[in-house]
Amino acid sequence: MILFDFSSLLLGISFSGCAMCVVLFTAWLNARSESFLLTWCLGAAQLVIGITLFSFYAAGMNYVWLCFCAFVFLITGMTFIWGAAWQYRQQRSPVKRIIKRAALLLAIFTTPYLFGLSGIGAFLLNMILALLLFASAYEFWHRRHEVFGPIMGIIVLYCMVAITFICCAVMIAIESPLVMTEAPDNWAERLNAVASIMGMTGIGATSLALHQSRLARKHRHEALTDPLTGLVNRRALFAIYGNHDMPLNSALIIFDLDGFKQVNDRYGHDRGDKVLMQFAQVLRENYRTTDTAARLGGEEFVLVMPNSTSLVATRVAERIRKQFGEMEIPLQHNDSFYCTVSAGFALADKxxxxxxxxxxxxDAALYQAKRSGRNRVLPALSA
Incomplete structure (x- = not known):
């Protein structure tokens, strides 16, 4: 629960909350895939409403219903804030979880009010808000590897504000354990008010930074990934290996689907895309975690294998060639067809x-494999 000094604290909390809502909502409009920002805005808006209602109660409008409504908005708003943290971690809609958790917490909070025990209700409010803040920090803790500095900062802010709510709960238990007749005025309430201003501003600003960071990583991933197959593209491959000499004993295999133009002409480009995706899946099933599979373009793919030999490269390429050649590609009306692939490989042996x-x-070895009948694997002359 929060006590406000109207000339500074109340105005500061309300202004910071509204300002951050506007900023984050605008950021969400520009990148709606990051919908945790919208959830955070909805939660912050409810907190602002709850704070405003409670300010009227603290100013002398000692109506129990007014205090109760303010507390309801604070609980639902903080549940949305927790939902935004859960959504940031899970990348899924938190609506059902928010509804279930808010209903449970409101039921716990409301029960003392039904018996006129507003002091117990206020105590439970502060403990519930602290619990939700700690739960929000816990959700971000699981994503600390993503952007360590800002996420640790937001965790500290959540925990800092949560601790001040616990202090408020302790003071309520001491001063008005059963019935609260007016808004409490003590050091814990003022500390909570200051912490809330700092916390709301800091958490909102850090959430915006996390949004920008995740958006930048998403754009970089899209720039380095082939959208059809999900493999890295030519740009990414050269970003990994192109600026320095290849490690010794690295093998590079180039695969080219045989007769792919005829597949597109006969069965259509949609079916051709399906063939490319199926071959990419075969690659994924046959390379090591240290290897890199990429789509160079069209029907041409590359597999880079560090710490390899000619024998290992031959075995892997042959396994991929055989597995893909035996893969049935379905058509309509229970019909199907098969595709083959040719490959050439070279070794970084010096x-x-x-x-x-x-x-x-x-590529020169691949050309020889094509000329000598296709559906085969050949080494470069140096291999």
Whole structure:
């Protein structure tokens, strides 16, 4: 529960809450995929309403119903704030969880009011708000690896404000344990008010920073990922290996789907896209965590295998070729067809061999595999 000094604290909390709502709502409008911002705004708006109603109660309008309504908005608003933290972590809609948790907490809080025990109700309010704040911090703790500094900052802010709510609950238990006849005025309430101003502003600003950081990572991921297959693209491959010599004993395999133009012409581009996605899946099932699979473009794919040998590269390429060649690609009316793939590979068996050098050698081997009948794997001359 919060006691406000109208000339500073109340105005500061309300202004900071409204300002952050506007800023974060505008940010959400520009990137609606990050909907945790909208959930946070809805929660903050309810907190502002609750704070405003309670300010009237603290100013002398000692109506129990007014205090009760203010507390209801504070609980539902803080539940939305927790829901935003859960949504940031899980990347899913929190609506059902918010409704269930808010209903449970409101039932716990309302019960003392039904018996006229407003002091117990106020005590429970502060404990509930502290619990929700700690729960919000816990949700962000699970994402601390994402952007460590800002997320640890937001965790500290949540915990700081939560502790001040616990202090308020302790003072209520001491001063008015059963019935609260007026808004309490003590050091804990003022400390809570100051912490709430700092917390709301800091959490809102940090949430905006997290939003911008996640948006930047998303754009970078999209720029380096082939949208059809989900593999890294040519740009990403050269970003990983293109600025320095390849590690010794690295193998590079180039795959090219045989007769892919005829697949598109005969069955349509939609079916051709399906073939590309199925081959990408075969690649995923056959490479190690240290390997890199990429789509160079069209029907051409690359697999880079550090710490490899000619024998290992041959076995992997042959396994991929055989598995893909045996894969039935369905059509309509219970019909189906099969595709094959050719491959060439090269080894970085000496120093000063770049990614581009290996691609040229593997591409030359691939060309020989195509000319000699397709559906086969051939090594580069140097391998």
């Amino acid at each position: 120093e000063e061999m770049t990614l581009e050098h290996l691609i040229r050698e593997a």
